[in-house]
Every structure is written in structure tokens, then in C-alpha cells.
Amino acid sequence: MGGYGDVKLLNDDGTRLDGRAIDEMRPVEIRAGVLPAADGSAYVKHGLNEAIVAVYGPMEAHPRRIQLQDQAVLDVRYNMAPFSTSDRIRPGFNRRSREISKVTAEALASVVLVERYPRSKIRVEIEILSAEAGTRCVGITAAAVALADAGIPMRDLIVGVAAGKVEDTVVLDLDKAEDNYGQADLPMGIMPATGEIAFMQMDGDLSMDELNTAIEYCFKGAADIYELQKAALKDRYDGGVSQ
Amino acid sequence: MSTQTVPQLLRQQLAILAESDQRIDGRGRWEMRDIDLEVGCLYNAEGSAKVTWGDTVIYAGVKFEIRTPYDDRPAQGSLMCGSELRPVAHRKYDPGPPSPESIELGRVVDRGIRESGCIDMANLCIVPGEKVWMVVLDIHVLSDGGNLFDAAGLAAIAALRNATVPAARFDVGEDYQLPVSLTPIMTTFTRVGGRLVYDANEEEELGGDERVSVTLGDTGAMHSMQKGLKGTFTPPELAEILDVAAEHCKNLRELVDSKVN
Amino acid sequence: MSNLEVGAEQRLVIPGESIGDCAGKNLGSGVASTNNGTIATRLGYLKENNGTIYVVPINAAYMPRSGDLIVGIVEAVQSNLWFLDVNGPFNALLPMSLAPWKVEFGDARNHMDVGEAVLARVQEVDECHNLVCTMKGVGLRKISEGHVASVSIQHLPMVKEILGDLKIAADCRIIVGDNGRVWVDGGAEGIRLAVNTLNSISKTGHIDGAKALLEATIVGGVA
Numbered sequence: 155m156g157g158y159g160d161v162k163l164l165n166d167d168g169t170r171l172d173g174r175a176i177d178e179m180r181p182v183e184i185r186a187g188v189l190p191a192a193d194g195s196a197y198v199k200h201g202l203n204e205a206i207v208a209v210y211g212p213m214e215a216h217p218r219r220i221q222l223q224d225q226a227v228l229d230v231r232y233n234m235a236p237f238s239t240s241d242r243i244r245p246g247f248n249r250r251s252r253e254i255s256k257v258t259a260e261a262l263a264s265v266v267l268v269e270r271y272p273r274s275k276i277r278v279e280i281e282i283l284s285a286e287a288g289t290r291c292v293g294i295t296a297a298a299v300a301l302a303d304a305g306i307p308m309r310d311l312i313v314g315v316a317a318g319k320v321e322d323t324v325v326l327d328l329d330k331a332e333d334n335y336g337q338a339d340l341p342m343g344i345m346p347a348t349g350e351i352a353f354m355q356m357d358g359d360l361s362m363d364e365l366n367t368a369i370e371y372c373f374k375g376a377a378d379i380y381e382l383q384k385a386a387l388k389d390r391y392d393g394g395v396s397q
Numbered sequence: 398m399s400t401q402t403v404p405q406l407l408r409q410q411l412a413i414l415a416e417s418d419q420r421i422d423g424r425g426r427w428e429m430r431d432i433d434l435e436v437g438c439l440y441n442a443e444g445s446a447k448v449t450w451g452d453t454v455i456y457a458g459v460k461f462e463i464r465t466p467y468d469d470r471p472a473q474g475s476l477m478c479g480s481e482l483r484p485v486a487h488r489k490y491d492p493g494p495p496s497p498e499s500i501e502l503g504r505v506v507d508r509g510i511r512e513s514g515c516i517d518m519a520n521l522c523i524v525p526g527e528k529v530w531m532v533v534l535d536i537h538v539l540s541d542g543g544n545l546f547d548a549a550g551l552a553a554i555a556a557l558r559n560a561t562v563p564a565a566r567f568d569v570g571e572d573y574q575l576p577v578s579l580t581p582i583m584t585t586f587t588r589v590g591g592r593l594v595y596d597a598n599e600e601e602e603l604g605g606d607e608r609v610s611v612t613l614g615d616t617g618a619m620h621s622m623q624k625g626l627k628g629t630f631t632p633p634e635l636a637e638i639l640d641v642a643a644e645h646c647k648n649l650r651e652l653v654d655s656k657v658n
Numbered sequence: 659m660s661n662l663e664v665g666a667e668q669r670l671v672i673p674g675e676s677i678g679d680c681a682g683k684n685l686g687s688g689v690a691s692t693n694n695g696t697i698a699t700r701l702g703y704l705k706e707n708n709g710t711i712y713v714v715p716i717n718a719a720y721m722p723r724s725g726d727l728i729v730g731i732v733e734a735v736q737s738n739l740w741f742l743d744v745n746g747p748f749n750a751l752l753p754m755s756l757a758p759w760k761v762e763f764g765d766a767r768n769h770m771d772v773g774e775a776v777l778a779r780v781q782e783v784d785e786c787h788n789l790v791c792t793m794k795g796v797g798l799r800k801i802s803e804g805h806v807a808s809v810s811i812q813h814l815p816m817v818k819e820i821l822g823d824l825k826i827a828a829d830c831r832i833i834v835g836d837n838g839r840v841w842v843d844g845g846a847e848g849i850r851l852a853v854n855t856l857n858s859i860s861k862t863g864h865i866d867g868a869k870a871l872l873e874a875t876i877v878g879g880v881a
Contacts, residue, residue, distance in 0.1 A: 188454075189454060189485075189539055189540040190452035190453075190454070190540050190542050191452060191486060191487045191488075191540040191541050191542055191599075192485075192540065193488075202440045202441075204439075204440070206485070206539055208485045208486075208539070208540075210484075210488045213488070231483075231484065231485075231492060233483065233485075235456070235458065235535065235537050236458065236460065236479070236533070236535040236537075237439060237441060237442040237445065237458025237459070237460050237535050237537075238439075238441055238458075239441055240441055240566075241460075242460035242462065242533055242535075245479065245481050245495075245535070246494075277484065277488075279483065279484055279485035281483070281485050281537070281539065283439055283456060283537075284439055284440040284441050284442075285441065286440065286441075
């Protein structure tokens with residue numbers, strides 16, 4: 155977290171620079187089934203972030219050395235498109251995207267019933283098209299919808315959502331300025347039906363009380379996004395009934 | 398790219414359909430699938446386009462970088478065009494370094510744009526001999542439902558025509574529209590069931606043979622051609638598809654014109 | 659309870675969604691009992707039949723079961739066996755001892771080569787997805803004419819329901835594999851009609867009333 159103190163991130167009336175309340179999320183839009191070639195797919199727009207996820211499988215895990223004899227492997231790739239940020243990113247894997255891919259795979263493996271598909275793999279391809287703080291969370295929200303859309307058995311969805319601290323105040327869902335100049339960032343992957351946490355990272359400076367508030371905000375945000383995830387899946391298939 | 402088995406029955410069926418001049422999805426020999434073009438759809442790109450072409454979905458995004466010019470062209474900007482066929486696009490694409498297929502796609506699109514001279518490179522000079530703009534065009538394939546070349550070519554030129562040079566952000570003057578004076582369009586023909594057809598879909602590509610791509614400029618001149626995949630064709634066949642290409646290029650150019658200002 | 663009634667309006671559920679009180683009922687596929695009550699584990703429609711609650715999934719990969727009739731495509735040949743792509747996660751093994759011909763060792767390719775299609779049955783499948791197919795049985799053979807179309811697994815019951823009408827309308831021989839591949843053999847027009855119908859089932863089969871719509875398509879197609 156960058157130089158705090160010197161950048162003003164809250165207005166005098168307690169709202170944030172973009173006018174949001176401290177516990178208010180950016181607008182979120184979710185659609186399921188957006189890529190014809192994939193077995194399952196989803197699009198999520200969260201603020202100015204945009205992510206598309208394709209799911210393929212289950213299929214035989216190749217090469218053989220990655221096979222697990224009692225469960226499926228989740229082969230997750232998080233990738234930022236070269237034009238997704240203000241300075242172009244060179245295509246290809248880097249340390250950041252590898253780490254995010256790894257922890258995202260482990261989070262998704264906590265909800266997918268992987269034991270149903272020994273020796274298989276399920277490919278989850280997360281492509282970030284536009285980035286404006288919080289892309290790993292947007293990727294997780296989209297991945298959960300795409301997995302469900304592909305018919306993969308799961309015990310819950312996951313919602314990616316973040317809270318943080320700016321000007322000594324805990325806020326929900328950091329935007330770019332708050333992410334750059336704030337004091338803490340806490341991205342979480344929340345299982346909305348069971349209330350468990352499948353993904354968590356944090357950097358910055360938080361007290362125990364602030365952490366509790368941040369977690370409370372994350373759960374509140376997750377509940378809202380969950381409704382949109384459900385609606386996206388149900389709209390895709392129930393949408394036709396009324397026609 | 399992992400190899401896909403070509404079902405013999407598919408090739409046989411495509412040949413039977415060709416005898417009565419039919420196609421597997423009911424289209425005519427020179428008929429195009431439904432397409433949709435959106436421009437300016439990516440927040441962080443200086444120019445962008447999304448093409449949905451049948452079951453194919455492709456994004457193109459334009460970014461700018463400041464570079465020192467080439468010695469032989471000290472007052473000219475430059476263009477770099479890349480594409481990546483990432484595993485998101487189809488189950489047949491593997492992760493790893495760019496495959497020959499993805500490099501070919503990027504280079505063919507690049508040549509069509511570069512050779513048409515549609516971008517005024519002199520207009521991309523900031524300080525002669527020191528600083529010029531490099532236009533970086535990235536093609537991002539999200540769903541491969543066949544005929545990636547034409548969809549990528551369309552997304553590329555639409556994104557360029559939508560692009561703004563971000564001079565203010567780099568502190569080198571005011572933003573201005575990227576000067577793109579022409580609209581080169583690519584058309585691709587694939588041998589399916591023994592004869593060339595326009596705009597092959599995924600099944601036709603799987604059970605088909607060689608492909609021939611042609612990029613035509615506004616005046617009808619050819620700016621790039623590429624023959625790919627196993628198979629051969631004859632000069633009269635080339636003449637025939639060039640006639641068809643001219644008609645499609647005209648229509649697609651009008652589509653681009655209607656979406657960008 | 660009331661929303662689980664048989665024949666009542668279909669309820670679409672998503673993974674993790676609670677499906678209410680299921681006391682005294684058997685839990686079928688796509689349904690699981692957890693600390694948080696009984697939940698759906700797949701996206702699909704909740705159904706109840708003979709006291710068993712289950713989810714009919716909207717999208718599903720083909721999972722072979724022994725006895726399934728399948729349309730396979732030869733992916734690789736070795737001197738004494740074939741590998742078949744059966745539209746599932748794993749390839750199946752077809753040993754030469756289960757082929758309909760007397761095959762000499764090293765002669766497998768001369769009987770059947772890569773890319774050829776077969777009508778076969780799943781002989782056995784184990785927990786780890788090891789899969790063996792047989793071509794010994796009535797009607798099982800190599801397919802050398804017609805077209806192999808695809809239909810999504812979850813729409814197979816619907817395809818089977820309209821199969822009789824479709825055969826008449828298209829004037830084709832049609833064999834529906836349990837693996838979502840459908841072999842259609844007949845005239846070019848008939849194959850087109852059948853393939854179009856199967857494609858539209860895959861695209862719109864999850865919508866109520868699709869069957870009525872399809873019947874109209876079939877009739878329209880012949881007229």
C-alpha cells in the first residue's frame with residue numbers, strides 16, 4: 155500500500171471520492187453463457203473491471219504426472235489482456251498472475267466436488283479485459299458462475315469481494331485510487347450459502363477491530379453479488395420460459 | 398495446439414453436400430454468418446472493438462508507447478500487431494508460449510493493415526529522431542468458432558479507427574484521433590468438400606483443407622494474401638474468390654464506417 | 659415441501675442452494691446432505707420421483723456407464739487395440755478380442771483407421787474412468803455412411819421422445835447414442851432436417867414448450 159496520509163480519499167461528508175458510502179460497492183453486472191466454444195462461461199463487470207471466464211472439462215488430465223488418482227485437478231489460469239491496464243502489459247505469465255492462479259485454483263477446489271472426477275482436470279481460464287482494482291475478486295466471482303454454467307458439481311458458489319482502509323476508515327470494495335493510496339486491502343472469496351471463506355489475502359495495516367469491520371463489509375457485499383450470480387444463471391435458462 | 402481427430406464421416410458428408418452446392422449449416426457457398434461489431438468497448442484501451450462472428454468472439458485493443466524511431470525513418474511512428482490464441486478460446490489450444498498458429502494470425506492481420514498504408518505514420522512523430530509513437534494492437538481471441546482471420550482483421554481495423562493518441566497522459570501535447578485513412582478488410586476462403594467457400598465455420602474447418610485469405614483496400618487493391626494449411630488451389634479459383642471478396646469487403650467496410658466516426 | 663411436488667412447476671436450482679426439508683426422502687444425483695441442510699450441487703431442475711429427489715442438470719459431460727450404446731470415433735490405433743473418443747473425459751479402449759472381426763496382431767489399422775466411426779457398447783468402466791468398449795453384439799459395427807450429429811446429454815430423453823416422428827419426417831435411419839452422438843443415415847435433405855432439429859434441441863431444449871416448437875419445425879421442414 156502506497157504513501158498514505160498525503161492523498162485525500164474521503165469527502166468532508168464522509169462519502170468517498172466517487173460519491174459512494176463507505177460500505178457501498180461499485181455497480182456489478184453478471185452474465186452467464188457468453189462464449190460459444192466453452193463448456194461454461196461467464197462475464198462480470200464490476201465497476202470498470204471486466205472479466206470473462208471459460209471452463210472446459212472435465213477432461214483427462216495431461217500430462218499424466220499432474221493426474222491425481224482420487225480427484226480432479228483444477229487447472230486455473232488468471233491472465234490480464236495486454237490492453238487491460240493503462241500501460242500495456244507484455245503477454246505471458248508473470249509472478250503475479252502465477253500466484254493469483256494458484257490461490258484461485260485452491261479456492262475453487264474448496265467448492266468443486268473434485269472427488270467426483272479422479273484423474274481428470276477442469277480448466278478455468280480467467281481473462282481480465284479491463285482492470286481497475288480488484289481483478290482477482292472479479293475473476294473469482296466470474297469463475298464460480300462459469301463452473302456452475304458448465305454443469306460442474308459444487309457445494310456452493312464463491313463471491314470475490316474486497317474491503318480495505320483509507321484515511322483510517324474501513325471501506326468496502328476499493329477503487330483504483332483507494333487501492334493505490336489506501337492503507338490496507340483485504341480481498342476475500344466468500345461462500346455465500348455456507349458463510350465460509352475460501353480465499354483471502356491481505357496487505358497493509360489493520361487492527362483486529364478494523365479486520366472485523368472489513369469482514370462484515372465483505373459478507374454484506376458478497377450477499378449482494380450472490381443475488382446477481384444466481385440471477386445470471388437463472389436468467390440464462392429460465393429467461394426463455396416466458397417467451 | 399493439440400491435434401484434433403478429423404472424423405472421416407464429416408469429410409464424406411461435406412463432400413456429399415458440396416455436390417449439390419449445399420453447406421452443413423444451410424448457408425450458400427459465398428454466404429457469411431451473422432456478425433456483430435462493437436467499438437470503444439474496453440475501458441483501458443485507447444481504441445477497441447469486439448467482433449462476434451457466428452460462434453467466434455474476438456476483442457482487439459490499441460495501446461500506445463513512446464519509442465525512439467528507426468534510424469532509416471526518423472520522423473515516422475511504428476505499428477506492432479500481435480495475437481495470442483490463448484487456451485480460453487477453445488479446448489484445442491494449450492497453455493504455453495505463442496503457437497505457430499497464433500503468430501501466423503497476428504502477422505497476417507499486421508500485413509494487411511501495414512501494407513495498406515492506412516495509418517499516417519508521419520503523424521505519429523513527437524520529436525524527429527528522438528520520440529515517436531508506437532501503435533500496439535493486440536488481438537485477443539475468446540471463442541474460436543471458425544474463421545478467426547476475418548474476425549481478427551475486422552476487430553483490428555475497427556479498433557484502430559476507434560483509437561485516440563493519448564498525448565495528454567504522456568505529457569506530449571493534446572490527445573488526437575489516430576489518423577486512419579483507409580479500411581483494409583480481410584476475407585478468407587476454405588476448401589470444404591472439394592470447393593472453396595467463404596467464411597468456414599468450426600466443423601467446416603475441421604473437415605476442410607487449405608484456406609486462402611485476401612486483404613483488400615478501399616480501392617479494391619490487394620494488400621496481403623496468405624495461403625495456409627494443407628491443400629492446393631488453381632489460378633482460376635483465385636480469380637473467382639477475388640470477385641466474391643470484393644463484394645464482402647465493401648459490405649464489411651460499410652459496417653465499420655457505420656460504427657466509427 | 660410444496661415446491662417439490664411431482665409435475666409441479668419446475669424449479670431451477672444452483673449449486674449450494676438449499677432445497678428445503680427432505681425428511682424421509684432419498685437423495686439422488688445432484689443433491690447432497692450437508693451441515694447446512696440439504697442442498698443442490700448442480701445447476702439444473704429439481705425433480706422428485708418415487709420418493710427420490712434429484713437434479714436434472716442443464717449442462718453435463720457424458721459419464722459412461724456399462725451397457726451404454728455409444729458412437730465412438732477412432733482416435734488412435736495400436737497393433738492390437740483401438741482408442742475411441744466417446745465424447746467423455748477419457749478415451750475408451752477397444753481391444754481386438756472385442757472387435758467383430760478376426761484380427762491378426764498388427765493388423766488392426768487395416769480393419770479400422772483413425773477418424774472412422776463405430777457403434778459400440780460400453781463393456782466396463784471403473785471408478786478411475788478406465789473404460790473398455792465392445793463391438794460384439796447385435797447391431798454393433800463400423801459406420802461408413804451418413805452423418806454423426808451431436809446433441810447435449812441432458813436433452814437425450816427429449817430426442818428419444820421425438821425420435822419416431824423425426825425418423826418419418828426425415829426419412830432417415832437414426833440411432834441415438836447414450837454419449838450424445840446421433841448417427842443419421844439417409845438422403846442429403848433428410849440428414850439436413852434431422853441435424854437441424856438436433857441442433858435446435860441442443861440450443862433451446864431447456865426451454866419449456868421446446869418440444870411443441872420442434873414438432874412444428876419438423877412438420878414445417880417436410881412441407
